[in-house]
Every structure is written in structure tokens, then in C-alpha cells.
Amino acid sequence: MFIQTEQTPNADSLKFVPGVPVMKQGTAEFLDSRSAMTSPLAKALFQIDGVRHIFYGPDFITISKDEDAEWQLLKPDIYASIMDFFSSGQAILQEGVQRPSDTEIHSDDPEAVQMIKELLDTRIRPSIQDDGGDIEYRGFVDGVVKLKLKGSCRGCDSSIVTLKNGIENMLVHYIPEVQSVEQEIDEDETVAQKEFEKLEKKLGEQK
Structure with missing residues (x-):
């Protein structure tokens, strides 16, 4: 697996693109290790010192770090965690916690x-x-x-x-x-x- 990184407008956030789908539907965000209990990947990423927030998009993972943490020290552990997860074949989220789309149009919407x-x-x-x-x-x-x-x-x-x-x-x-x-x-x-x-x-x- 070749993981690409892309800069974001936020210097403390990096976009990691694993080259495979991440979320089948919707997105997911984890602001602390407690909320990450529903995702094995997020749980592993929060064990890396300096990781502050995690966000899953359709085909990318955005990781935000503490202001005083350095990307060059964080990246190797982040790459390893992402590769280990996708090679394991596990689901990105535990069964039953898939997020519905917030922009789904309903028949009773004005x-x-x-x-x-x-x-x-x-x-x-x-x-x-x-x-x-x-x-x-x-x-x-x-x-x-x-x-x-x-x-x-x-x-x-x-x-x-x-x-x-x-x-x-x-x-x-x-x-x-x-x-x-x-x-x-x-x-x-x-x-x-x-x-x-x-x-x-x-x-x-x-x-």
C-alpha cells in the first residue's frame, strides 16, 4: 500500500490518502480516544503521542496534531497504523455505527x-x-x-x-x-x- 499525504489549509492537519475507500457512506470524526472506541483504526491512531483529532472521508483520513508536535516524528507511526489496519481486513467502524448522510433529501423537506x-x-x-x-x-x-x-x-x-x-x-x-x-x-x-x-x-x- 502506498499512502499519499496532502497539505490542508490547516498547518496542524494532514490528509492521508491510502488509495482505497475509507468510508462507504457519510463521514466520521473522532475528537478523543473515548469516541474512537467505535473504530479500530482511530483507536490505534490515538495511541500515537501528538494525535489530536481524526476524520474519515470517502477516500482519505485527515489527522490533526497538537500544535507543538512535529509531523516528521508522527508520520512513520501514522503510516504504520494505517497500513496495519487496511491489511487486517477489519471494518472501519463497528457494525451498527455507520453514519447516515446528513444531506439526504427527505420527502417532507421544504x-x-x-x-x-x-x-x-x-x-x-x-x-x-x-x-x-x-x-x-x-x-x-x-x-x-x-x-x-x-x-x-x-x-x-x-x-x-x-x-x-x-x-x-x-x-x-x-x-x-x-x-x-x-x-x-x-x-x-x-x-x-x-x-x-x-x-x-x-x-x-x-x-
Whole structure:
């Protein structure tokens, strides 16, 4: 197996491409060793000192490191863990924990929501996954599209520009009902939210 690495806009995140499918459906993200218990590969990767977050895309694995860790020291162990896993024939996730697609269109979705999901899936998600990240659709309320940034986008300053100037502009342009886009943060990510709001405010002042 030949594993390629690709840079991402986040200096602390690298995209590892094993040359074989990773996720058959959806994506998966692991923020700590506890959440990694559902995936043997993620569990092994978290045993490497310096690995902070892990994200599975369709054909890639994005690994984020601690700020003071060095890639040249991490890479050999990461390569070994990925190769050992794929040669073992194990499933990437335990049975029963496969993630459903967040952008699957349902029959009871309003027309605006259907259009939002279609644009996210066909126009926006592919470019973000190219950079080792992803977005998760979290809802549409009072003209506001709620999204969660994942993978290399997590904690990356440029992702805020992408969210506000890229995703928001496209959705507002094509869908009249959309007024703005906001990132939704889970309860265990309140510290990251404060940093996000600080950077978002700074971006707004520059416009």
C-alpha cells in the first residue's frame, strides 16, 4: 500500500490518502480516544503521542496534531497504523455505527431545505473535502443555515472565511430564503466556539 499525504489549509492537519475507500457512506470524526472506541483504526491512531483529532472521508483520513508536535516524528507511526489496519481486513467502524448522510433529501423537506442539501452535497462538500475537511448540515431556521465544520476545517482560521465568504455567498445567491450561515458547536466545544466568534468578529470588521 502506498499512502499519499496532502497539505490542508490547516498547518496542524494532514490528509492521508491510502488509495482505497475509507468510508462507504457519510463521514466520521473522532475528537478523543473515548469516541474512537467505535473504530479500530482511530483507536490505534490515538495511541500515537501528538494525535489530536481524526476524520474519515470517502477516500482519505485527515489527522490533526497538537500544535507543538512535529509531523516528521508522527508520520512513520501514522503510516504504520494505517497500513496495519487496511491489511487486517477489519471494518472501519463497528457494525451498527455507520453514519447516515446528513444531506439526504427527505420527502417532507421544504423546497428550500432540499435546495440547500443539494448545493451542499454537489457544489460545496467536494471542494471542502479536497482540503481534508467536511461540513455537516444541522438545520435551517429563520433564514439561517446551521452547519458544523469538521476535519481540517476545525480550528482553522481560513475555514471561517470559507464559511462566511464562500458557503454563505453561494447559498444566499441561489436560494432567496437563505439570509446567512452559522457554525453550530456542540456543548463539548465551547472553547472552540469562543475562538470562532472572536475570529468571525474580526472578519466582519475587515469587510
